[in-house]
Amino acid sequence: MAIPSTSIQGTLADQVFKKLQDDIVLGVLPPGSKLGETELATRYGVSRGPLREAIRRLEARKLVERAPHVGARVAQLSLQDLIEIYHVREALEGMAAKLAAQNMTDEAVKALYEVLAQHEQQQDIKEDVAYFQREGDLDFHYQVIHGSHNKSLIQMLIGDIYHMVRMYRYQFSTVTNRPQLALREHRQIVEAIEARDGEMAEWLMRRHIRRARENIERQHKAGIEPKVGHVKE
Amino acid sequence: MAIPSTSIQGTLADQVFKKLQDDIVLGVLPPGSKLGETELATRYGVSRGPLREAIRRLEARKLVERAPHVGARVAQLSLQDLIEIYHVREALEGMAAKLAAQNMTDEAVKALYEVLAQHEQQQDIKEDVAYFQREGDLDFHYQVIHGSHNKSLIQMLIGDIYHMVRMYRYQFSTVTNRPQLALREHRQIVEAIEARDGEMAEWLMRRHIRRARENIERQHKAGIEPKVGHVKE
DNA sequence: TTACTGCTCTTTGTCTACAAAACACATAGG
């Protein structure tokens, strides 16, 4: 009954994809750096075939930019791009909160309260830290999104946007994000969900994310610049 | 100064990707049918390499489903999935309308009115027909989305969701979609955008898409079933 | 000095061949 060894970690292409994504998101491969196929293939110990597949998938996720016959580079992202993504998040997570109020099970709501309590204990928690660092069920936004029971929504927020935002956080100096206010806002959202008040939940979630965006825009105007990754030639 | 011949149509992988996507969206390859690499490679006259890349990109767009060591199949989509996508559209296009009211140029608003006038002349037009058949600037939703001036939003709606919805329309009997009402709703949206009333534009757009979804759900409950594509073995 | 042209060299795109995993069928056992 033993599972074949290769299936445990998936195909080589899958492994390279995950590793490469991590290296990009965590800044090991700085933004704008060239992704030479031969170089990376030897680096990860695979042939160029699986590596090309990994690059294509990352291209679809907008983590790398590619030009035919020229090659791929780690996506270089402007603060304007980040702000645009927060508009998308506002729309999608707002909808997620609304649907969560409608569709979430009572057990899931209870679990949400527990996450909340846990966060309130670690008062030094930074806004979105959990969302960006823990990949699991322990995060607030993560649980609300899943509570929507909408596969497309989950896919877009967790699968696609998640990694982009994570990369941004390594490119730009991380904004210090109003921990107490965020916690209050989280609690309000959960209470709206528990009350099955979808409209309220959506409105609160949108305000929550809008405020985060406005916070970023403020710092932007204040002249905060991204840490420029030295483009590795 | 002649452009190299291969660059005109892009790489083989690009060509195969476009062709394969068309064949899937238009139903030439029915939902659920197996996408054998060798078979398709010979069919499109290329080797398996470029074909695999095309399949991976379609997988990222959720047009094909794949299992390791098993292969890829054309995505089989339930009506529930379609409804979920309309929730996403409601959120995203609502935001697009709001941003369009803020960012659209006066010229673009004028062009929008012209599209509207054109649609009002062909009274037999069906809701969303333009959105799904014309791929260009002539469509109402298309222009509003672009008016948002938000690259992520445009990418998600035009690049990703667009093709999925298009495929659904071939899988399911096309709903007859209230042409007169839709036109009235379109006009209201344009007027809100012209008045630079973002909140109103968003609210109207969301209602517009919500009604389309409710229309689908009604027909669903009435027992309308998808045309089952015979799964080609 | 500067701009253009041609060459070379590197990198990407593509193809073919081989390895490995899954599926299908047949056969034997309960």
Add this chain to the structure above:
DNA sequence: CCTATGTGTTTTGTAGACAAAGAGCAGTAA
């Protein structure tokens, strides 16, 4: 008669070799 197991075939995954397009550099002419 049904189930389980083993073998053969098919299909996917991976590697390596070849073809072609782009980038950089040198040399030459204005």
